[in-house]
Amino acid sequence: MVAHLVDETRIFWSSSSDRPTPAAIRRHGAQALRLAHLIEDPSPAVVFIDCADTDASVEIEKLRIENGDEHYLIPVLRELSAGQVVSLIARGAHDAVNDEDLLNPDAIIERARAQTRLLAYARDGVTDFSTLQNHTDGMVSPVFFKDANGLYTGCNPVFERFLGIDRGGILGKTVYDVAPSDLALTYHKADLDLAADGGVQTYAAGVRNGAGIVRMVRFYKGVVYDEDGRITGIVGAMHDIGDLRGHETARQEIDEVTNHVSANLVAREGFAAVDHDxxxxxxxxxxxxxxxxxxxxxxxxxxxxxxxxxxxxxxxxxxxxxxxxxxxxxxxxxxxxxxxxxxxxxxxxxxxxxxxxxxxxxxxxxxxxxxxxxxxxxxxxxxxxxxxxxxxxxxxxxxxxxxxxxxxxxxxxxxxxxxxxxxxxxxxxxxxxxxxxxxxxxxxxxxxxxxx
Structure with a gap:
């Protein structure tokens, strides 16, 4: 399966000045775009951008406007300074190289393909969190889950009804997008504490419902780990503050979900303190x-x-x-x-x-x-x-x-x-x-x- 994906990772050469595709990347299957800034198939691809005689920032922006944010962009300049590298990355490049780098591009293409496969996984929803949806749809509590960056990656219909926002208005958003800023800061601080401490977390806070009324609820949240013990996200449930039975239900449901997705890693102790960066x-x-x-x-x-x-x-x-x-x-x-x-x-x-x-x-x-x-x-x-x-x-x-x-x-x-x-x-x-x-x-x- 992985080898199949590697073979199908497409590589393109984009040149506004019609400069020929460099031979070294042609050997890896790179093809010149028929129109310099248009990728006809929307699935994520690697794109080398000829910036020898053009403004690299402008070229990146044109490709983004025409094709969205899902492609792996590598501007190619004649020479590359430290300032240009940081500036191009800030403008959406995934890598930056000069003409000399393209004389031997094997390592560049290998890592670009690996990252593009991750983009494809994300685009197709192939993540650990995709397995949560079937579990949460049948739960009686409002349930949500977020990735390690705090973006909502899913929720159940009860959560949608409580907020008065459909799933399309929740997925890919942060708490700052779906809640008033003062309440969102409360949730965000709690998420930071949970990510730092691990385990589970219970606290009370106001939540604005679909009618615009702030109701006091109790949160029950747990972290989801990958096989290396690194936190990959948060799963949470809510219930009315006075409903003790609801709290117990939320606790049991979230324990079940986090244990399922984390393959019981939540219950283990002694993860090595690895600096993954x-x-x-x-x-x-x-x-x-x-x-x-x-x-x-x-x-x-x-x-x-x-x-x-x-x-x-x-x-x-x-x-x-x-x-x-x-x-x-x-x-x-x-x-x-x-x-x-x-x-x-x-x-x-x-x-x-x-x-x-x-x-x-x-x-x-x-x-x-x-x-x-x-x-x-x-x-x-x-x-x-x-x-x-x-x-x-x-x-x-x-x-x-x-x-x-x-x-x-x-x-x-x-x-x-x-x-x-x-x-x-x-x-x-x-x-x-x-x-x-x-x-x-x-x-x-x-x-x-x-x-x-």
Missing amino acids: RPLLERVAAGDASALARLYRLYHRRLARFLTRLTWKSEVIDEIINDTFMVVWKRAGDFRGEARVSTWIIGIAYRSALRALRDQRRSEFEPLDIDHADTMAQYWHDHELSDLLSKALDLLPVEQRLVMALAYVLGHSVAEIAEITGCPVTTVKARMHRARCKLRETMDMLGNVKCV
Whole structure:
């Protein structure tokens, strides 16, 4: 089956200037597109894009507009600088090469085919989560499941009816797309805690139903593991807060689902603490642009989530993220493994954000819309507290805002924040203590509300 898919992975050459298909990729079956930017068959393919005499960003955009986001794009330039690599990846390239690389493209094509097969799996729904649908359709509780990036990959009809949104409006979306931002932040923080701790999680929170009414429900959620013990997603169920029988039903149903999909891995203990991103970073250090592209996609959402708590200006966020990956591209070889790759990358982003914030006047940054009430009251939601807390957080000094965002938006521990910021643990604790004290004072002044 795998060999069949390998043989059928199509490779195309796209050239606006009609430059001939390079012989080395022709040997792998590459064919020139009849029209430079049009792929007639929509199934995912590898596309080498001739950018020798054209703007690579424009060529990528044309292919995306004509064919969507499912193809593996590799711009080919005469020469390639570090800045161009990061810029092209930010614009949707999966790899980037120069003419010299195409003299011996075997490794490039091998990894492109492997990644394109993954795109094909995703497009056809061939994932572990596809097996969940039959299990959840017959459940009495509203049930949903998400992948490791927080995207909804499925739900049952009861969940659709509860939210008043059909499945097409849920799949591929995040909690920020289907719930008010203040409630979504509560769910998101809970997901981060669950992903960090593993196992199962129970908490109460408000959920807006299809009638627009916020009802208090209890969540029961569990993580789904792959065979290596890596968390691949979250499965959750909801029930009315006063219905103890409903809670027990939800608990039993989600236990059954997570055990089925994880092949009983949830019940095992002692998974090795493997830094799964280390091999990718080692490939980046060796100059593999496709590995940088994968890291970029793995971390872009996480970094953007962190940075949107500092500014809503997309151009500032994009600049900070690109600066971060420019450093990753240049300094991957300096990584010595004293911390996890994720901590190292977020540390670079932290310093880039700090520079960006210090380089601009505070007034240029729009007010934050942060609700940390969930971290202070076991995920119970309160609209008034949320609004006041949002205003109070915006008044914190930059260092304190960043530390609070690292703790309560990205869910990092004090030790991890110390590693990220390059500060002693005592300094991090002091900043967090001062931030909490300042929040109490400010919230008392704004609304005479005590912050727990």
